[in-house]
Amino acid sequence: MSTSNNTSTGSSTEQYDVIVVGGGMVGASFACSLAKLSKNSKQLKIAVVEAAPTPTWSKQNYDLIDHDLRVSAITRASECFLRNIGVWDRIQQRRISPFREMHVWDSTGNGVIHFDSAQIGEANMGHIVENSVILLSILDRLNEFDNVDYISPVKVSTINIDDEQVSMTLADGQCLHANLLVGADGSHSWVREQANIKVKGWDYQQKALVATVKTSINHNETAWQRFLPDGPLAFLPLSDGFCSIVWSATTQRAEQLLALDDEQFISELESTFDRRLGSIDFVSTRAAYPLKLQYATSYVSSRLALIGDAAHTVHPLAGQGVNLGFMDAATLSEVLGKTIDNTKSGYSDIGAYAVLRKYERWRKSDNLATLAVMDVFKKLFGNNLPFVRWIRNAGLTMTHKTEPVKNIIMRHTMGLTGDLPTLAKPVYLSGSAIQEKHVSGVA
Numbered sequence: 001m002s003t004s005n006n007t008s009t010g011s012s013t014e015q016y017d018v019i020v021v022g023g024g025m026v027g028a029s030f031a032c033s034l035a036k037l038s039k040n041s042k043q044l045k046i047a048v049v050e051a052a053p054t055p056t057w058s059k060q061n062y063d064l065i066d067h068d069l070r071v072s073a074i075t076r077a078s079e080c081f082l083r084n085i086g087v088w089d090r091i092q093q094r095r096i097s098p099f100r101e102m103h104v105w106d107s108t109g110n111g112v113i114h115f116d117s118a119q120i121g122e123a124n125m126g127h128i129v130e131n132s133v134i135l136l137s138i139l140d141r142l143n144e145f146d147n148v149d150y151i152s153p154v155k156v157s158t159i160n161i162d163d164e165q166v167s168m169t170l171a172d173g174q175c176l177h178a179n180l181l182v183g184a185d186g187s188h189s190w191v192r193e194q195a196n197i198k199v200k201g202w203d204y205q206q207k208a209l210v211a212t213v214k215t216s217i218n219h220n221e222t223a224w225q226r227f228l229p230d231g232p233l234a235f236l237p238l239s240d241g242f243c244s245i246v247w248s249a250t251t252q253r254a255e256q257l258l259a260l261d262d263e264q265f266i267s268e269l270e271s272t273f274d275r276r277l278g279s280i281d282f283v284s285t286r287a288a289y290p291l292k293l294q295y296a297t298s299y300v301s302s303r304l305a306l307i308g309d310a311a312h313t314v315h316p317l318a319g320q321g322v323n324l325g326f327m328d329a330a331t332l333s334e335v336l337g338k339t340i341d342n343t344k345s346g347y348s349d350i351g352a353y354a355v356l357r358k359y360e361r362w363r364k365s366d367n368l369a370t371l372a373v374m375d376v377f378k379k380l381f382g383n384n385l386p387f388v389r390w391i392r393n394a395g396l397t398m399t400h401k402t403e404p405v406k407n408i409i410m411r412h413t414m415g416l417t418g419d420l421p422t423l424a425k426p427v428y429l430s431g432s433a434i435q436e437k438h439v440s441g442v443a
């Protein structure tokens, strides 16, 4: 990868096969995946245009660095994808925390559910990883490809898409051309707006407050989630006994919580969490993010594809957002890789609508199903009517006692259901535990 720091105001023109706008976790992983997949056939020339400066703190000794406030629960399917594109080892070398169990309980009744990965012969249900660790590890890997230009920090000024190609000017005057544009620029996607692709959805009128805490009782590699009338409060295990909390509440309540001093906040947090992990001995700074459900009505048009939050944004209660984005990235690169491989005469048009529709058909229904399930959960657990409370608590307890149903939910949480792209599929070897084998010729 060549990285250009956009200090110049040149007006050069560059031709690419694919331009990705947005070099976040999803956009950068897609570039990695496509750069690798296309290596054996025609080597595609890829540009990633990112508005934010490239992160520079690639220090290996993570013990000395505070935990990032933003973390993600990474599923087994995403782990496989990141492993197959050569990113997972780099994440592990930095900082990562597995979770083997999950405890969920309702604050308004006696409903509880407990998941244990050992019940399905797995070492863990997934990992909690800081977003900055994921992004830095992807960018390290991207750096090894000489067919990728990572252009940052710079914004796109204009985009023009016609039958033949995509043309784009950057704020510094550079002109870029490509056969395909991939919008990976997050939930407020500018690319999506320029392409006139509509979104549907609603604002939950909620914010998710995040912070890092240290508890007097160790988290025991368990993800803890308590459902409250306002929204869930999760304690996610991090390294060295720290936890990342994600506390979803009405916007007003979240603002109040943000305004408390540390002592008042700790006291609220301890009581709201039932002191399940004892006292809170440390709390970091806090931040809060607005929550919404949103999906693009189309993921593709001629010469354009949307991936990640640009295509769909989901409530974080089950930690699925970036995992869905990684599956988009793996699927789109697989569809494009096959298109190139299948063309004996050399190179087929990867920006053709018919090609991109294969990606849309593959991912859209899966993503919509997950969005719908998360929305039902959010509404079911946020409802305080006595009848709904009863159903919810009875449902939790019944599910807890029904092993086969629990096992299905666990496999779903691990991302192991549905029509997975090849790069995200674990390879089942002999023995009870799943071991992944690198997909041949990819890692």
Ligand SMILES: Cc1cc2nc3c(=O)[nH]c(=O)nc-3n(C[C@H](O)[C@H](O)[C@H](O)COP(=O)(O)OP(=O)(O)OC[C@H]3O[C@@H](n4cnc5c(N)ncnc54)[C@H](O)[C@@H]3O)c2cc1C
Binding pocket: 021, 022, 023, 024, 025, 026, 027, 049, 050, 051, 052, 071, 072, 073, 074, 154, 155, 156, 184, 185, 186, 187, 190, 191, 208, 210, 246, 289, 307, 308, 309, 310, 316, 318, 319, 320, 321, 322, 323, 324, 325
């Ligand atoms: C509190 C919270 C907790 C969450 N927890 C989880 C979890 O546990 N598990 C999970 O799977 N998901 C989780 N999510 C969701 C997850 O964070 C998102 O799904 C994920 O960050 C989306 O990644 P992305 O790369 O698609 O978009 P983004 O992370 O938004 O990245 C978009 C990138 O595009 C760049 N960009 C934007 N506009 C332009 C432009 N015009 N030109 C160039 N670049 C541009 C931005 O700078 C950014 O780098 C959580 C979300 C929240 C709010």
